[in-house]
Each structure stands twice: as C-alpha cells, then as structure tokens.
Amino acid sequence: SQQGEEDPQALSIQEGENATMNCSYKTSINNLQWYRQNSGRGLVHLILIRSNEREKHSGRLRVTLDTSKKSSSLLITASRAADTASYFCATDAARNTDKLIFGTGTRLQVFP
C-alpha cells in the first residue's frame, strides 16, 4: 500500500539548531500533511500542503513539497526541547481521498 517513509528514523540535536525531516511517498497525491506526536499522546496536526504548492510556512515550521520526486521535507528552525516528539507525514491518495496513509515517523530529540 502507499505509504510515506520518513528519513531519518531518529534525529538528535541541540536546542537552537535546525531539524530537517524528509518524507517520500509512492503515488500521486492531492495533499501531504505533517503531524507531531508527543510521547504517550495522540497525533497533532502541524501543517498541510497541497499538491500545487511548493512551500509553506507556519511559525518555525517550513514544509516543502516536490511532486516530481514524490518527496517532502519538514524543517523546524531554532529548535527547542519542547519540540522533542515523533513527526509523521501523511498523504491522501489521488484515487481515494477519504483516508490518509501515515509514514513510520521520525523521532526527534532536542537536548537543552
């Protein structure tokens, strides 16, 4: 089945550094979304980028989308310890827009 795959699986950085996570997917999409999950909690939506958009910003988050390469990246600038979480990309499927397919996630650890 179509699935986003995040890279890297785990990432450790110091506070103040930038964190970049990548997501690749397999088939045509209408949009791609990024979610954050703190330990033991449900997922929280961060940002959605449509297939006709190339870049989107939200606060310290910057998402890019390259539909020709079927890939997206999430950049968190000036990271904080509170950004420690798992991050997931999710894609719909152009032929079935009822549901999302989630990747396996990137675990981000930000050290104070």
Place this chain on the structure above:
Amino acid sequence: DAGITQSPRHKVTETGTPVTLRCHQTENHRYMYWYRQDPGHGLRLIHYSYGVKDTDKGEVSDGYSVSRSKTEDFLLTLESATSSQTSVYFCATGLAGGYNEQFFGPGTRLTVL
C-alpha cells in the same frame, strides 16, 4: 482539542475474549477513523467511516469490525482478541477525509494476554 474521547484508555484482556473500544466526538465531523500504532509500523488504518452506517476497510482490517449508528460514536470491536492485536489504538475524526486535517483522540492501550 477537537473534543474526541476514547474509552477505555487502558485495557488488559485475555485471548479469545471480545473487546469493544469506543470513540466519541463532539465536533460533528463526518469522517471517523480507527488506527493502530505499533513500533516500526507507524499508524495503520483499520477501518473508517464516512457517515452514519457507512464504513470501509483500511489496510489492517482482519479481525476487526466497526459500527457507527450515530454521528458522535464509532465503535471498534475485536470479536475474539489475539495477542497480535496488542497495540495502541487511536481514533481520529475529520471534516473532509484526506483533504483536511484529522483530529486524534488520546489513544487506548490494549494488551491481550
């Protein structure tokens, strides 16, 4: 928060017993989803609903059934629980399927002994 609750939050049961998990929303969202989350697999869709009494299978639906008799509630049933169904289960809701964001409940940790 989008007003999504799950019950129970934790459950330990034995192999072969039936289990029902409940998801309740107060947002009047059309779509509701059940996912399971396991290490190394991310979130996998079990079943989803696109309206009252309208449901469809996800990628890991074997051994699970669902029902949605009213907008607010989406039930997930394990007819005869197996140890492979030990997992964390998340419910999510959304307005427009994959076109918009999904809102997640807090999760139910199920252990099947």
